[in-house]
Amino acid sequence: MTKKSRGKWVSLLLLSMITVLSVSACSGNSGSGKETAATNKPEQSAATGGEATEAPDELKPHKLTLVYPGTPQTDEAVVEEALNKLLTAKINATIDLMPIDWGAWDDKVNLMIAGRDVIDIYFTAQWNGHANNVSKGAFIPLNDLIDQYGQGIKETLDPAFLEGAKINGKNYGVPTNKELASAGGIVYRKDVTDELGIDMSAVKEPKDLDAVYAVVKEKRPDLVPLYTNGAVFNAHYFGNYDFLGDSTIPGALLKDENGTTVAPVEDSARYQDYLKLARDFYVKGYINADAATTQVAPQDAWNAGKVFSTIEPMKPGKDAEIASAAGIPGKTAQIIMTSKTVATSETAGSMLGISSTSTNPERAMMLINLLHTDKEINNLLNFGIEGVHYTKNGEIISPTGKTADYSPGSAWMFGSQFLNYVWDTEAPDKWEQFKAFNEGAISSPALGFVFDSEPVKSEVGALANVIRQFQKAVETGSVEPEQGLKEYRQALKDAGIDKVIAEKQKQFDDFLASK
Amino acid sequence: MDILYGKFQKSVFRKYWMFYLMMLPGIAILVVNNYIPMFGILIAFKNINYTDGILGSPWTGLRNFEYxxxxxxxxxxxxxxxxxxxxxxxxxxxxxxxxxxxxxxxxxxxxxxxxxxxxxxxxxxxxxxxxxxxxxxxxxxxxxxxxxxxxxxxxxxxxxxxxxxxxxxxxxxxxxxxxxxxxxxxxxxxxxxxxxxxxxxxxxxxxxxxxxxxxxxxxxxxxxxxxxxxxxxxxxxxxxxxxxxxxxxxxxxxxxxxxxxxxxxxxxxxxxxxxxxxxxxxxxxxxxxxxxxxxxxxxxxxxxxxxxxx
Amino acid sequence: MESIVAEKAPSASNPQNKLSLPASAGIHLFFILYSLFCIIPVILIIMVSISDESTVVREGYQFFPSKFDMGAYEFLFKDARQIIRSYGISIFVTVFGTLSSLIIMALYAYPISRSDFPHAKPFTFFVFFTMLFGGGLVPWYLVYVQMLELKDNIMALILPLVISAFFVLIMRTFFITTIPSAVLESAKIDGAGELTIFMRIVLPLSLPVLATVALFQTLTYWNDWFLSLVFITKDANITVQYLMYKTMLNIQFLANNSTAAAAIQAAGGTFRFPSETVRMAMVIIGVGPIIFAYPFFQKYFVKGLTVGAVKG
The missing domain is CATH 1.10.3720.10 (MetI-like)
Structure with a gap:
């Protein structure tokens, strides 16, 4: 390369960079706010102004986009059409359902948010980066909108939900109205215990399972007594650990003990006791040997018919749910083994948030309000068209030949579950059971607090890797706990756990003080 | 291309104008697909906030590299x-x-x-x-x-x-x-x-x-x-x-x-x-x-x- | 299988210049073993896809399952509409993408192959630089979605793969080494314009490299699933690769994100995955056509690269 030509390509490169810079500066602007987003879609920008005061019958037509995780359904267009009829009458809006497969969800939604796609409503959840997206400006605060257009939500939703889903005193998502409490327990094969004559009424806590598993292992060698692909008794819902947001960031409270000190769960006596028990079960061969590496999810193992019991987050009817999915209806039962608690992980576990790119947040809130109050719209979205995708008898619905063409299984994401019809395979009093289950749960002291990991994100990143390296092997009992735990804790220390705990404690103290 | 024009000797451009024309679609795609996104490296030095956009977000120096x-x-x-x-x-x-x-x-x-x-x-x-x-x-x-x-x-x-x-x-x-x-x-x-x-x-x-x-x-x-x-x-x-x-x-x-x-x-x-x-x-x-x-x-x-x- | 290779086999065509019998036998034996090593896993996939599901769960993957069952394919073709539609998208994207890619890359590669073109070097670097440096996913996405507004547009499945810097360089090398400059000179004396020279002389002489690049681009377009994942939200416009692959992604996501999986379950979600046999049948449906097509056009590869890959 001669000197002359090098000079040329440098200048060429510079020139192209300058061209590029001017173009990207424009694009930077156009991507920067909802005003410009609206100018991209002139037919919609007309609807943005002055709408807050409009009455429903004066509303201009608007197409709402709803992005949520799930498999696209064959009959989506048919259901959309039916929804449009109802929605046009009620709020003069139409809807565009945009389900995204779970496998693509993280990639796609991160890009859509970062890429400023014009979307009205996103599904969001505390375990799916809600706090992070809020701090990055992806969602708008909803409190005023709820007051104005979400009266139905306020009337039907337990105030604990909205209270518990707040970030810095504001709501950025409307929680789904469903079971509020959480507890841990097991689901087991009732037909097997009956056959072997095991009395399950004596089983109250994890260590009582020892005797049961011993019999099952001996008499039914074809079944894995306790199948898991990760967590055993130290799953956060079983140990009642409140991680104050994302459960992959260390530092937790014991939410059933009203504590206010943030500490690594690995230091707690409960964790270490459960660990010993898990190891004991593992050594005795009750737990599947490949627990730390298997990619067969518990439900798949149930489907394959090789499971006696699994650890599950509990709610009424969990056993029936598993059984019907596995094709063994009526052959399972469940035992709740921990106290019921309420924490942010439940209140903010499933929400609908309004995107900061929405061109019509008011209308979006009206739709969310309808999902919480309008039985017809709610069930249409969740189960499809009556007489086509299901047949109805009272509140009980039965599948038809076309059920498979529309069964998104996303009822837990939209509005109020208490409006849902009940499948004929489920308990007819399902929603009464849910209400009863919500009674008497202990609220975590940190309800409504979500940790912001931004100040310590380097440490959190390093810790995420350490946890994935050790957690499964240690918690399934696959390795010797004394040595394994020692290494695990040391690795956590090296990755800066102390700094993260201190930051969590500081933010939590501020939260308590402001309460 | 008109910006580039002034930079080159006119004779070269006159002689090879067809070459530039031939390369134009390729250049356009490379600029769009590869060169414009290169400005995204700014993100590495920013604490990104979506509503402020890439250019508007605050700088954080080398903090993103620390981990x-x-x-x-x-x-x-x-x-x-x-x-x-x-x-x-x-x-x-x-x-x-x-x-x-x-x-x-x-x-x-x-x-x-x-x-x-x-x-x-x-x-x-x-x-x-x-x-x-x-x-x-x-x-x-x-x-x-x-x-x-x-x-x-x-x-x-x-x-x-x-x-x-x-x-x-x-x-x-x-x-x-x-x-x-x-x-x-x-x-x-x-x-x-x-x-x-x-x-x-x-x-x-x-x-x-x-x-x-x-x-x-x-x-x-x-x-x-x-x-x-x-x-x-x-x-x-x-x-x-x-x-x-x-x-x-x-x-x-x-x-x-x-x-x-x-x-x-x-x-x-x-x-x-x-x-x-x-x-x-x-x-x-x-x-x-x-x-x-x-x-x-x-x-x-x-x-x-x-x-x-x- | 008649091909260029058969016509031009340098060492083998000379009877004096061949290996000793044991060495030759050794090479044969080695390649037979290695080919088995490559083909056996693929056969395994086919066998699992036509096995009985419960047998697979009980016995693991077997070359000779105790029970055969075509249920996986029946299941997949129950909804043949989507598969046929996605095949249509894949074929369109592959054909249209490969053609435009070929034309645009050849048009770019020719000028930078001409030693008399004073800006050949900088423009070569302009394309080479893109192989080393990228801006990351998000800015790239912004350009396509905000600037070009190609979200959910089939062009978004084509445009990003049109230019492969590697193949531009390969084409350039081919033009340098095989187009005699004397031919170009005489054409110019006859008064032919650059475009005429390119169309009438250069392209016909470059069929080997064009064929090779075309075939590699065909593979690239057919096998791509990432662009569908990023740009397409409606199933109407996804390619068959992504249609098959997204199920795998779903399984991977939940298997590798136990926190998310637990949270989804706690929130009330349930998962139903396709069985092991269906997964493998999906692999076959996704890559099958191109695997079967590959040997038929593979013969062009070698000739094109032969001259093309030699650096000038």
Missing amino acids: LFKTKDAWIITRNTLLYNGSFIVLNLIVPLAFALMLNEMRSRFLAKLHQTIMFLPYFLSMVVVSYLAFAFMSDEHGFLNTTLLPMLGLDEVKWYFTKEVWPYVLPLVNTWKWVGYYTVIYMAAIIGIDEEYYEAATIDGASKWKQMTRITIPLITPVIVIMTLLQIGRIFNADFGLFFQVPRESGVLFPVTNVIDTYVYRTFLTVGDIGLSSAAGLLQSVVGFTLVFLSNWIVRRINKDNALF
Whole structure:
């Protein structure tokens, strides 16, 4: 390369960079706010102004986009059409359902948010980066909108939900109205215990399972007594650990003990006791040997018919749910083994948030309000068209030949579950059971607090890797706990756990003080 | 183009205006697809806020890079990335080259073609599928190795996904298996392109096969070897995510020998969800690769100017 | 299988210049073993896809399952509409993408191959630089979605893969080494314009490299699933690769994100995955056509690369 030509390509490169810079500066602007987003879609920008005061019958037509995780359904267009009829009458809006497969969800939604796609409503959840997206400006605060257009939500939703889903005193998502409490327990094969004559009424806590598993292992060698692909008794819902947001960031409270000190769960006596028990079960061969590496999810193992019991987050009817999915209806039962608690992980576990790119947040809130109050719209979205995708008898619905063409299984994401019809395979009093289950749960002291990991994100990143390296092997009992735990804790220390705990404690103290 | 016009001598432009016109679609696509997004490297130095946009978000200096250097994992992931990629570069050179040389000696062109076609098959399989296949061989319970092969040889079962020691061999094996067909085609093509007269002359001089190989074949295809190797060196800091993430099945016990920069960054992203962190890692990888390519090209130039890539 | 290779086999065509019998036998044996090593896993996939599901769960992947069953394919083709539609998209994207890619890359590669063109070097670097440096996913996405507004547009499946810097360089090398400059000179003396020279002389002489690049681009377009994942939200426009692959992604996501999986379950979600046999049948449906097509056009590869890969 001669000197002359090098000079040329440098200048060429510079020139192209300058061209590029001017173009990207424009694009930077156009991507920067909802005003410009609206100018991209002139037919919609007309609807943005002055709408807050409009009455429903004066509303201009608007197409709402709803992005949520799930498999696209064959009959989506048919259901959309039916929804449009109802929605046009009620709020003069139409809807565009945009389900995204779970496998693509993280990639796609991160890009859509970062890429400023014009979307009205996103599904969001505390375990799916809600706090992070809020701090990055992806969602708008909803409190005023709820007051104005979400009266139905306020009337039907337990105030604990909205209270518990707040970030810095504001709501950025409307929680789904469903079971509020959480507890841990097991689901087991009732037909097997009956056959072997095991009395399950004596089983109250994890260590009582020892005797049961011993019999099952001996008499039914074809079944894995306790199948898991990760967590055993130290799953956060079983140990009642409140991680104050994302459960992959260390530092937790014991939410059933009203504590206010943030500490690594690995230091707690409960964790270490459960660990010993898990190891004991593992050594005795009750737990599947490949627990730390298997990619067969518990439900798949149930489907394959090789499971006696699994650890599950509990709610009424969990056993029936598993059984019907596995094709063994009526052959399972469940035992709740921990106290019921309420924490942010439940209140903010499933929400609908309004995107900061929405061109019509008011209308979006009206739709969310309808999902919480309008039985017809709610069930249409969740189960499809009556007489086509299901047949109805009272509140009980039965599948038809076309059920498979529309069964998104996303009822837990939209509005109020208490409006849902009940499948004929489920308990007819399902929603009464849910209400009863919500009674008497202990609220975590940190309800409504979500940790912001931004100040310590380097440490959190390093810790995420350490946890994935050790957690499964240690918690399934696959390795010797004394040595394994020692290494695990040391690795956590090296990755800066102390700094993260201190930051969590500081933010939590501020939260308590402001309460 | 009108901005560029003034910069060039008018005569050149007048003479070659058709060339610029021909290149225009290509330039436009490169600018849109590659050059404009390069300004995204700003994200690596920003604390991104979507509503403020990339330009409007606050600067954070080098904070997004910190997590890559902070812990003792930093050393492990760097070491793993470099050692594996180093071994892949060597294997992807030696094995396909040897295969190409041997295929070239096959008298039956039909068989050579058949083998070459079959060798290409693994290239079509995604890493997810490859991970299933590897699992079919190495699973504790049903794996072909544990149920059939090892007992046949009178050896004890191995818990493959818990045994760190075997993975530094398993991963290069899988990688070579997947890519050898691709690289063999390229080297094979280069070898076949060599003028027959060289070999005829060599045979008359009584040169042995080995001599022909080391004195004629390899020197003549060196430019291709240099291109292929330099391109891989440019990506020495970028690990094949699929290989290191899917094939070891996220077995934590194996992390000390399977965690590489890309998997580390991904796991961080899953928890922290900050694109600044991944951008920082990507930038670092590019810069290191870029520097290494120029460095190695410079070395190649010093040895033999004709073989250098640019 | 008649091909260029058969016509031009340097060492083998000379009877004096061949390997000793044992060495030759050794090479044959080695390649037979290695080919088996490559083909066996693929056969395994096919066998699992036609096995009985419960047998697979009980016995693991077997080459000779005790029970055969075509249920996986029946299941997949129950909804043949989507598969046929996605095949249509894949074929369109592959054909249209490969053609435009070929034309645009050749048009770019020719000028930078001409030693008399003073800006050949900078423009070569302009394309080479893109192999080393990238801006990351998000900015790239912004350009396509905000600037070009190609979200959910089939062009978004084509445009990003049109230019492969590697193949531009390969084409350039081919033009340098095989187009005799004397031919170009005489054409110019006859008064032919650059475009005429390119169309009438250069392209016909370059069929081998064009064929090779075309075939590699065909593979690239057919095998791509990432662009569908990023840009397409409606199933109407996804390619068959992504249609098959997204199920794998779903399984991977939940298997590797136990936190998310637990949270989804706690929130009330349930998962139903396709069985092992269906997964493998999906692999076959996704890569099958191109695998079967590959040997037929593979013969062009070698000739094109032969001259193309030699660096100038």
